[in-house]
Amino acid sequence: MNLKKLRRxxxxxxxxxxxxxxxxxxxxTRRPTLLPCAPNQRQSLDFVSDALxxxxxxxxxxxxxxxxxxxxxxxxxxxxxxxxVVRGLDTLMARRGRPAMAVSDIGTELTSMAALPWCQRAAVG
Known part of the structure; x- marks a missing residue:
C-alpha cells in the first residue's frame, strides 16, 4: 500500500x-578529534569480550x-x-599520570554511577 492510499x-x-x-x-557538539602529538595526551578504552x-x-x-x-x-x-573499572583507572593514573583525554565507546561500565563522577573528579576530557 502506497502513502497516498494510506492517507486517503x-x-x-x-x-x-x-x-x-x-x-x-x-x-x-561534534568536532573532529585531533591527532595526539605527545604520549599520555589521549588514551583509548574499549571492552573486548570472548568466551571460555x-x-x-x-x-x-x-x-x-x-x-x-x-x-x-x-x-x-x-x-x-x-x-x-574506576579502581583500575585510578591505579593507572597514579602510575602514568592523568591523560588529557580519554576516548571510549559507550559501554555500560563507563556510564555507571561510579564512572561518570570519576571523569569529573579526575578532570579527564
Whole structure:
C-alpha cells in the first residue's frame, strides 16, 4: 500500500496520521578529534569480550595510548562493575599520570554511577 492510499484511508476514517519520531542525535557538539602529538595526551578504552571453553564469558579492558600505541593496562574478569573499572583507572593514573583525554565507546561500565563522577573528579576530557 502506497502513502497516498494510506492517507486517503486515514482521511476517510477520520483518523490521525501517525507522525514519525525524529532521529536521535548525540548530545554536545561534534568536532573532529585531533591527532595526539605527545604520549599520555589521549588514551583509548574499549571492552573486548570472548568466551571460555565452558561457555562463561569474560571481558578485557585494554587501555591504549593513542600516540605510542602502547597498551598501558589490560584487565580481564568475568564480571566487571563500574567501581572496579574506576579502581583500575585510578591505579593507572597514579602510575602514568592523568591523560588529557580519554576516548571510549559507550559501554555500560563507563556510564555507571561510579564512572561518570570519576571523569569529573579526575578532570579527564
Amino acid at each position: 484511508l486515514y482521511r476517510e476514517e477520520m483518523l490521525q496520521v501517525r507522525r514519525r519520531g525524529g532521529r536521535t542525535r548525540a548530545l554536545g 571453553a565452558d561457555g562463561r564469558r569474560f571481558r578485557v579492558l585494554p587501555v591504549v595510548d593513542d600516540y605510542s600505541r602502547e597498551c598501558l593496562a589490560r584487565t580481564a574478569d568475568t564480571a566487571r562493575s563500574g567501581l572496579r
